[in-house]
Amino acid sequence: MEWLWPRRGPEGPIGVPSIQFAAPVRIRPGMTMGWENVDLNQAVLDTAKALIEIPSVSADNNAEVIDFLAEWAAGQGWVTERLTYRDAEDVQKHCLVARAGQGIGGVAFLSHTDTVPGLEGWEPFVAKVADGRLYGRGSCDMKGPVAAFVCAVSDIPAAQLRCPVYMTFSADEEVGHVGAAWIIEHSELLASASVEGGIVTEPTGMVPVYANKGGAFMAVTSRGIAAHSSTERGDSANFKIAPFLAEMAELKSRFMTDPKFRNEEFDPPTNGFNMTITDFGCATNVTAERCECKLSVRSMPESGFEEAVAIILERAKVYGFDLRNHEIPYFYGNKDSGFTDLLCEIAGIAEAVTVPYGTEAAHYQPVVDSIVWGPGDIAQAHTVNEFIELEQLQAGYEQYGELVRRLCL
Structure with a gap:
């Protein structure tokens, strides 16, 4: 998912653990490893934990996590x-x-390696298992999904693949999809x-997604003159921007109700117009030198997106603001393709759906016919104590494996 205007996160190297593959392990009742009664492939769990413990916040150099994945790929004989x-x-x-294997056809798994900042109140880069969940920054978005497909592909020796499996691991997804581009x-x-299709492995609860919203992310800055308010020599940037803010508040109501700005194919069908404001901590007895308002509008097909953005910018x-x-871009894939039908069959889902958040799928779509499909719940992404349910992690591993077997063996 997108996370614009990045913040600086923790830095520093962490050793890359060695992963040993193992069969699924059944934990018996009464044992307390945190994942009782879940048939979980040990390699998937170990890989997800290893990835979580390599910090890769968007603002930082992500060489170490790519080193880990490149070493893994080399060990599997992948190009x-x-x-x-x-x-x-x-x-x-x-x-x-x-790329694992050779030839034409096959499938692509399309992922990102960066995460949002760790935030305070927990240990974000210490992977922990408890109550049937794997906790840690990126466990859901999307190091857990990466572990699921990497292990699923690794289960099959590359030489046995009739058709290839491509995998991408991008940077800067959370700050504007720069790496995918x-x-x-x-x-x-x-x-x-020339694959049959591509899987953007964002968390969807393993429900195939054929469309997601895009958006515009705007920053509007007013400038004033800082002075002690008792002197009346200042010029507050806050007062300057206030009339504009009032206009934006009126626009919110219009965007929510005018059919021109809605698309009922999405839930919610509205454009998610949002606004935040800061005067950068100006004291109450000082006139603000600068005030910044950030606004976002979600894009969908036939939803008046261009007009909405033009109104705000105009x-x-x-x-006279900066x-x-x-x-x-929004993503709109092929809901009725044979590839989408196959994913729905594997997932046991009647039909693909839409989601309101952004993914890299729109960037890949011109090259790889894509669907968004991954383990985990989007509600857990970017949160303190982010987690993925172990059952979801296992479902991703199993269903990705089934897809590879169907298309590549």
């Missing part, structure tokens, strides 16, 4: 391609593309793929 770039803060970022533009390995320009705007 790999490593891509690097420098982000807007001049931090080097790494992406990995891998870089992979699409620069990967020769993925460009050579009003900000009228007031503007920034970053947009990510």
Whole structure:
């Protein structure tokens, strides 16, 4: 999921554990390992824990987690391609593309390695198992799903694959899908793929998703003059922006009710118009030198998205405020394709659905016909004490494995 305007997170190397593959283990009643009565493949759990314990917050260099995955791929005999770039803060970022097997057809698993910041109030980069859940930053979004498909593909020797499995591991998904766009533009390995379809492994509860919202993320800044309020020599940026904020409040009601800005194919059908405000901690007896308002509007097909964004930007320009705007596209895949039908069959789901959050699927869609499909609950992503249910982790591993067997053996 998207997380714009990144914040700096913890840094520092952590050793990469060695993963030993094992058969599913059944924990008997009365034992207290935290995952009683769950048939869980030990390698999936170990891999997910290892990935969680390698911090890879979007703002930081993610070389270590890519090193881990590249070493894994080499051990499996997969072909790999490593891509690097420098982000807007001049931090080097790494992406990995891998291929198991050869030939045409097959499937692609499309993932990201970055996470949102750890936040306070827990130990985000210490993986813990309790109450049938795996806790840790990225357990749900999306290091748990990565572990599920990596282990599922690793179960089958590459030489036995009739058709290939492609895997991508991007950077900067949480801050604007930068890594996925870089992979699409620069990967020769993925460009050579002609797969049946691609799986964006965001958490969907293993329900196939054929469409997700995109959005515009805007920052509007007013500027004033800082002075002690007793002197009347200042000019408050807060008062300057207040009329604009009142207009935005009126727009919220319009966006919620006007059919032009809705699409009933989505739940909720509205554009998620939201606003946050800061004067950067200005004291109450000082006139604010700067006030920033951040606004977001979700995009869907035929939902008046362009008009909504134009209204907001036009009003900000009228007031002479500074503007920034970053947009990510919505994704709309093929709901009725044979590939989507296959995923629904494997998942035991009647039909694919839509979701209101953003994913990298729109970036991959021109190259790989994609569906969003992964273990975990989106409600747990980005939270303190983020977790994934162990049953979901196992379901992802099993269903990904079944997909590979159906398409590649």
